[in-house]
Amino acid sequence: MRYTIKTNCCVLLFIALSGLAANAQQRLKPKNGLLKTVKKSLEESAVQYHFLMKKLPADRFPVTYYSKENKMISSGSEPWVGGFYPGGLLYLYESTKDTLLYNEAIRKLKSLEKEQYNKTTHDLGFMMYCSFGNARRLMPKKEYDQIIINSAKSLSSRYNDKVGAIRSWDSDAARFMVIIDNMVNLELLFAATRLTGDSSYYHIAVKHANTTMKHHYRPDYCSHHLVIYSPQTGTVSKKQTVQGAADTSAWSRGQAWGLYGYTVMYRETRDKKYLDMANHIAQFILKHPNLPKDKIPYWDFNAPGIPNASRDASAGAVICSALLELAGYAAPKMSKAYFSAAETMLSALSSPAYRAIKGENGGFILKHGVGNYPRNADIDVPLIYADYYYIEALLRYQKL
Ligand code: GLY
Secondary structure: OEOOOOHHHHHHHHHHHHHHHHHHHHHOOOOHHHHHHHHHHHHHHHHHHHHHHHHOOOOOEEEEEEOOOOEEEEEOOOOOOOOHHHHHHHHHHHHHOOHHHHHHHHHHHHHHHHHHHOOOOOOHHHHHHHHHHHHHHHOOOHHHHHHHHHHHHHHHOOEEOOOOEEOOEOOOOOOEEEEHHHHHHHHHHHHHHHHHOEOHHHHHHHHHHHHHHHHOEOOOOOEOOEEEEOOOOOOEEEEEOOOOOOOOOOEHHHHHHHHHHHHHHHHHHOOHHHHHHHHHHHHHHHOOOOOOOOOOOEOEOOOOOOOOOOEOHHHHHHHHHHHHHHOOOOOHHHHHHHHHHHHHHHHHHHOOOOEOOOOOHHHOOEOOEEEEOOOOEEEEEOOHHHHHHHHHHHHHHHHO
8 A cells, every 4th residue: 555645635634733833832931940950961961871871781671770779671672662772872972962872772773774674563662763753853764764764564463353453462463452552652653654765664553543533542531551452343341450459440651652642643633532542541640639740640549548659750751751742742731731831740750859869879860769669570670661751751842
């Protein structure tokens, strides 16, 4: 299938979007004080990653740090987190032009590139687009294009047309498991369509987003974590919230992935139903009675023990970055609310409450993330994906 858009439609769309962008620009004026904080945070984050770099064994990727044991936890290239470190380094290089960070990013990209052929994971968007997507944006190269295309091919191999979705977990072949996180993998598919002209990637992304919209979301626009389908008929057999407090609860990072994913869906398709969806999710998050004043959520909106439950800086960073983008698309009143919420979050994350002192926190930038609470894994620790989305949010704010 070829991907074609009529030129005149393109021109009209461009004019309309330019107008929208101009209006949005007037609304989204960064505050001078916060801009200074953002600049300082980017500079200090770059310095902090020099510490991280020194602690990290060659060919390993940082995941978290256990302060009690003074132990860095790292992984190979295959888990879902592999793209965040090179991606974060590239964002910091973009901001500071620090070539040490750039060289480290290139070394890690080399170790990561074999994952383009990995068909055993749905996380290829996180892994290969946060990394090679940024590499290509900063230093366009045929080699990066090919890696992105191959990664999208591998991700598409997990698509099932009966279900209308990409399979997430492989643990049981008889149950087609899809988690909300998968929404953030779709950006890779849009990039592949742009690079190849092959619309099948685009259509898979659209199908997946529509199926997820139909089955993952509750009437209040809060998402389940996991939906299990029959791979033969596509019927839903179960809905769960595996990483949350209960099947009926609102796991915070899951809400963050949904918000980020539907914002990207609107950016890539300009289909209003995705903008509406992102708006609904944002309203759920921002109007939730358990959202703290600094807007960095507890690890689950229904976590037991609130207000003493752990916060999740990773969910905060993802939501903050997504809101900064969504504010550019939403109608004026909502846009202002999103922008102001993102500013509150950015200030909080940049304060000593969340951002580590130079040389501490194992070289990670943010403190207080929650990996997997029900498994008692990585609670109140730094997380490489919290760092990545925080740096992205800082840059988004600076570029406004
Ligand atoms: N994608 C895994 C997580 O958010 O924990």
